[in-house]
Amino acid sequence: xxxxxxxxxxIFGCLYFLLPLVGMTEFSLKMRRGEYSFDAYRRVFEDxxxxxxxxxSLALSAATIVVGVFLVVPTAYWVRLKLPQARxxxxxxxxxxxxxxxxxLVFGYxxxxxxxxxxxxxxxxxxxxxxxxxxxxxxxxxxxxxSVDTGLRTIDVATLTExxxxxxxxxxxxxxxxxxxxxxxxxxxxxxxxxxxxxxxFTMAALLxxxxxxxxxxxxxxxRAYEPPALAVIAxxxxxxxxxxxxxxxxxxxxxxxxx
Amino acid sequence: MSFLTISHLEKAxxxxxxxxxxxxQVAKGEFISLLGPSGCGKTTxxxxxxxxxxxxxxxxxxxxxxxTGLKANARNIGMMxxxxxxxxxxxxxxxxxxxxxxxxxxxxxxxxRVAEMLKLIxxxxxxxxxxxxxxxxxxxxxxxxxxxxxxxxxLLLDEPLSALDAKVRVSLRxxxxxxQQRLGITTIFVTHDQEEAMSISDRIVVMNAGxxxxxGTPFEIYNRPTTxxxxxxxxxxxxxxxxxxxxxxxxxxxxxxxxxxxxxxAVGTDMHIALRPEALRLGxxxxxxxxxxxxxxxxxxxxxxIRLRARVAGELVVMDTFNRADQPPPVPxxxxxxxxxxxxxxxxxx
Numbered sequence: 001x002x003x004x005x006x007x008x009x010x011i012f013g014c015l016y017f018l019l020p021l022v023g024m025t026e027f028s029l030k031m032r033r034g035e036y037s038f039d040a041y042r043r044v045f046e047d048x049x050x051x052x053x054x055x056x057s058l059a060l061s062a063a064t065i066v067v068g069v070f071l072v073v074p075t076a077y078w079v080r081l082k083l084p085q086a087r088x089x090x091x092x093x094x095x096x097x098x099x100x101x102x103x104x105l106v107f108g109y110x111x112x113x114x115x116x117x118x119x120x121x122x123x124x125x126x127x128x129x130x131x132x133x134x135x136x137x138x139x140x141x142x143x144x145x146x147s148v149d150t151g152l153r154t155i156d157v158a159t160l161t162e163x164x165x166x167x168x169x170x171x172x173x174x175x176x177x178x179x180x181x182x183x184x185x186x187x188x189x190x191x192x193x194x195x196x197x198x199x200x201x202f203t204m205a206a207l208l209x210x211x212x213x214x215x216x217x218x219x220x221x222x223x224r225a226y227e228p229p230a231l232a233v234i235a236x237x238x239x240x241x242x243x244x245x246x247x248x249x250x251x252x253x254x255x256x257x258x259x260x
Numbered sequence: 261m262s263f264l265t266i267s268h269l270e271k272a273x274x275x276x277x278x279x280x281x282x283x284x285q286v287a288k289g290e291f292i293s294l295l296g297p298s299g300c301g302k303t304t305x306x307x308x309x310x311x312x313x314x315x316x317x318x319x320x321x322x323x324x325x326x327x328t329g330l331k332a333n334a335r336n337i338g339m340m341x342x343x344x345x346x347x348x349x350x351x352x353x354x355x356x357x358x359x360x361x362x363x364x365x366x367x368x369x370x371x372x373r374v375a376e377m378l379k380l381i382x383x384x385x386x387x388x389x390x391x392x393x394x395x396x397x398x399x400x401x402x403x404x405x406x407x408x409x410x411x412x413x414x415l416l417l418d419e420p421l422s423a424l425d426a427k428v429r430v431s432l433r434x435x436x437x438x439x440q441q442r443l444g445i446t447t448i449f450v451t452h453d454q455e456e457a458m459s460i461s462d463r464i465v466v467m468n469a470g471x472x473x474x475x476g477t478p479f480e481i482y483n484r485p486t487t488x489x490x491x492x493x494x495x496x497x498x499x500x501x502x503x504x505x506x507x508x509x510x511x512x513x514x515x516x517x518x519x520x521x522x523x524x525x526a527v528g529t530d531m532h533i534a535l536r537p538e539a540l541r542l543g544x545x546x547x548x549x550x551x552x553x554x555x556x557x558x559x560x561x562x563x564x565x566i567r568l569r570a571r572v573a574g575e576l577v578v579m580d581t582f583n584r585a586d587q588p589p590p591v592p593x594x595x596x597x598x599x600x601x602x603x604x605x606x607x608x609x610x
Contacts, residue, residue, distance in 0.1 A: 156343055162312055163345035163403075165332040167359030167410060177358075181349040 021236070028229035040230035049216055050231075057205075057213035060129065061198040064136040065191045068144045071137065073187065076148045077179055080157050094145040097138050102203040105135055110207070128208050135204045140197050144190035151186025152179075185250050192242035199235060263288035263446050264309070264414055269318035271304050278304050280470040282318070289444040291437065293457035296467035297493065302450045303418060305467075309448060310416050311335050322413055338407030338445075340420040344399040346391040352402050353378070353387040359410035377405035380439060397428040404436065408443065415440065417449040421456060433460050454494050458482065466490045482536075488608045497534040498577040499608065504531065510602070515573035517550040519602035532608045537567065539604035540579035542590070548599035556594045572598060 031039040044050050079090050097105075109131050113121035121127035157179070164174045180187070205212030217235075221228040262285035271279040279301040286292050294302035307313040309320055311332030319328045327335050338359075346355050356377050360370045378384045381401040391399055400420055407415060417436070421429040437460040440447050451457050457464050458478035466473045466481060466489075474481060474490045485491035502512040502519070510521035512533070521533070544551055554570035554577065565580045566589045579598065581589070590596055 155348065156345065159341050159343050159345040160347065162310075162332070163339065163341060163347070163406075164358070165312070166310060166337060166339040166416075167406070168333045168336070168362040169358075170333055173362060178347055178349070182347075 024229045025233050028226055028233055031226040040226035041234070044220075044227050044230050044234065049211075053211050053213045053216035054199075056211050057199050058195075060133055060136060060212065061195045063129075063133045064140060064198055065194050067133060067137045068140055068190065068194055069187055072141070072144045072148050072190070073180060073183070074175060076145060076152055077157065077175065080149075080152050081161060091145075094141045098142050102135070102139060102201070103207070105138060106204045106207045109135060122208065125210075128210060132204055132208055132210055132212075135208075136194070136198050136201065139201065139204075140190070140194040143193040143197070147186045147190030147193065148183055151183030151189075154186075155179075155182050185246070188249055189246055192239075192246055195242060196239045199238065261288075262286065263290075263323055264448075265319075265321040266305070266309070267319050267321075269305065269308060269320065270316045271301070271308060271313060272316045277316075278470050279308070279315075282470070282472055284465060284472065284475065286446055286448070288323075288446055291440055291447045291449065291460060291462045293449045293451055293461040293464045294467055295451060295454060295457040295464050295494070297452060300467040301470040302452075302465075302467045306416050306418055306448060306450045309414070310337055310339055336410070336412050337414050337416060338410070338412035339416045340400065340403050340407050340418065342419040342422050344391070344396070344403050344423070346399055346402055346406070348391055350390075351387065352383065352389050352391070352394070355391070355402055356405045356409050358406065363410055373409055377409045380408070381405045381435075395428075396424050397432055400424065400432060401435070404439065408439070408445070413446070415445050415447040417447065419450055419452070421451070421453075429456070436460065458494075466493060468493070483606075485606060488532075491534055491606055491608055496537050496578055497606075498537065498540065498575075498579075499532055499534045500575065502531060502533050512602070514550075514600075515552060517552050517600075519550060519600070519605060521602050521605050521607060533605040534608055535577075535600060535604055535606070537578045537580040539600065540577060541599040542568070542579065542581050542596060543599065544597050545599040548601045550601070551597050551599050554596055554598050556590045556592050556596055559589050559592060561589070570596065570598065 028040050029036040029038065031037060031043075075090070079087055083090075110122060111117075113119055113127070113131055115123040121131045160178055160182075161174055164178050169177070199213050200217075201212070202214035202218050206215045206218070217228065217231055220231060264284075264286040266282060266284040269279055269282040270277065278299075282301075282305055284292070294305060296302045304313060308315050311327070311330060311334075315328060319326060321327065322335070322337075347358065350358065353374050356374045357370050360373055365373070374387070375384070378387055381404060383398060383401060383405070386394065386398065391402070394402065403420070420436070421433055424432060433456055449457070449461065458481070461478055463475060463477055464481050465475045468487075468489045474486045476484075481490065481494055485494060491497055500514050502514050505511040505513050505518065512519050512521060512531075514533075519533075541548060552572050554572040556568055556570050557576065558569040560567040560569075561583070564583055566583055568579050568581065568589065570577055570579065577598075583589075
């Protein structure tokens with residue numbers, strides 16, 4: 001009986017998640033009356049704005065990931081190594097972006113860094129892109145921090161650090177050659193989550209008036225019928241592709257297999 | 261001439277003073293063990309020598325250079341850890357080469373040194389493996405090679421054998437001692453295992469509550485403990501309260517038997533003496549000055565020796581006797597004669 005219930009729960013759960021996706025995909029293929037076609041996808045790929053906004057968001061994702069890694073890996077490492085008592089506080093701070101809406105953050109940015117402020121970042125495209133990258137880094141912080149912290153939990157940070165120190169290594173060598181390679185899968189996991197967040201983010205990009213993928217999806221959704229679900233399927237494919245890459249990296253990484 | 265000098269070393273964590281006025285002089289090439297129970301401060305002393313902890317007071321000098329304030333990565337000290345601490349992302353060869361890379365040793369020299377170290381530990385054929393592909397003993401040997409590769413001035417061993425099974429532990433400790441003697445490297449070994457410490461050390465420091473209770477050779481520590489703690493901690497002891505008959509000649513009375521203590525011992529009026537299990541002989545032995553009667557209560561067969569527990573004058577005493585195939589041990593309940601001699605007695609002070 002319990003076996004039956006387990007299978008029932010599994011199948012119900014799968015259907016709950018898959019049916020809307022199947023429905024959406026099917027709808028995206030129905031642009032041509034009476035038959036299935038990839039017309040909606042063709043229309044999306046033919047639109048230059050898709051490529052412009054997508055490549056812009058991709059570039060900002062890369063920048064966000066780099067800033068996130070440089071901010072989070074040393075912080076999480078230092079907290080684990082030297083300030084374990086500060087961990088609850090740091091975790092609370094990294095969770096704040098989940099409870100503070102992006103709109104609050106972006107209005108704060110606009111007030112602080114507008115053209116008449118002491119640091120007029122919104123006065124130039126590059127400055128606004130920098131601001132947007134910082135905003136994205138903040139939004140991705142809960143995911144990046146947790147991923148890296150979980151990765152650090154799987155290794156004996158203190159002993160590895162002391163072993164490296166006894167061999168003459170300084171902090172940069174320890175972080176670059178020992179800690180980072182050993183949490184690379186966790187960093188990649190955080191990076192792919194960051195990519196997914198940046199690709200779908202609307203509020204910040206729209207209010208800072210930057211040509212990102214999120215506002216483009218919203219614009220398309222407001223004016224077209226078949227292209228938005230096609231775009232959603234493309235976004236899903238990218239996310240799943242990233243998750244597949246994550247799995248591949250984990251499998252290919254020999255020393256990670258040892259931890260599994 | 262002392263190579264490593266530790267002077268008046270103290271370490272406090274908050275109000276808790278865990279190392280108190282610790283002094284030690286280690287000669288070049290000497291193998292010293294810090295032995296003591298958990299929490300006695302032995303690992304803290306080792307970590308201060310390594311540079312992982314800063315002393316609250318005192319100084320550490322290596323080869324004439326004061327290193328007390330130096331960072332761990334500037335001390336040129338090799339260290340082995342209980343948890344192996346091999347870098348999981350690096351192969352055996354890369355682990356051994358790590359310290360040399362950090363030092364900026366050229367590739368050709370580095371490769372030669374790595375090959376030399378792997379040959380030393382007998383793992384040449386495993387150079388391309390990752391740590392997870394090795395057994396615990398092999399990992400610890402790689403850790404030893406890694407620690408030795410940059411030619412450190414001092415080698416520190418922080419309970420490196422604790423995580424290994426008994427057989428590997430014995431073979432690896434012999435291997436460590438052999439390599440240490442071949443290289444002539446000054447070594448400090450932290451352990452709570454007295455057998456381990458006594459089997460491979462030139463000298464042992466027995467620590468108790470942050471203090472070095474006694475420093476001496478394994479023979480001195482075992483046979484002539486200077487404090488009650490050392491006597492109790494190292495080996496097994498039978499303790500007896502004795503009555504002094506004649507303090508001048510060292511004659512004391514144990515139950516109904518008389519014993520003469522070795523000359524030179526401070527004999528008080530109210531004292532305790534101790535006898536090691538091997539100092540008590542089953543039966544009437546020539547050359548032993550007195551014989552007491554006892555009743556066997558327990559017999560533990562331990563291979564080469566048999567440990568017997570017998571009741572003597574109301575006290576439970578432990579004695580060890582060699583196993584002999586032609587002479588089965590007595591069964592519990594047997595009345596036996598036990599020979600003992602005052603020359604084997606340890607007078608307990610402190």
